[in-house]
Amino acid sequence: VAPVPAGSAAQGAPQGGHNLAVYAGSKNLDASYAFVEYMTSVDSQATAAGELNLLPTRTSAYAKKEAVDSEIVGFFKPVVETAVERPWIPEGGSLFEPLRVEYTKVLTGQTTPEKAAKATGDSYRKLLKDWK
Incomplete structure (x- = not known):
């Protein structure tokens, strides 16, 4: 999670998270x-924020003491407030691999951040060629 610099239209980091599903x-x-209801409750999300530093998905959970007392949650709260929901497209899961490959290259000194950003963008343009 990181703030994305403002572009010509607005600013906002993509946001997504874990999903809970029930097998029909x-x-x-x-x-x-009942389990899904419990895990998505304000109290459970506040507890997870306090104990695990997970960002709540419910706005009201940020006001609970456990979330307020979490330095990590507090640090990322402004980013979450400007976040934009990640689009639900089939290619969504494929967007992580180019980023993983390139940031590994940066961290191991195989490339520069600028070159990694360009390579990631090139990969994204290929993956998302049908989405304009």
Whole structure:
């Protein structure tokens, strides 16, 4: 999570996260639904923020003491406030690999940040050629 510099239209980092799903064929649908409800509750998200430094998905959880007391959550809160939901496109999962490859090259001294950013952008343009 990092702030993205403002462009010609606006500023906003892409945002996404973990999803919870319930298998429609589950023999324990009621228990599954109760678990999802519990994990997405304000109190559970505040607890996870306080103990694991996870960013809550519920705005109201940021006001809870556990989240307020988390230095990490506090640091990233302004970034979350300007974040833009990551689009739900089939290529979404493919966007992580070029970034992983290039930042590894930067960290191991195989390339510069500027070259890595260009290479990542080139990969993204190929992956997203049908999305304009």
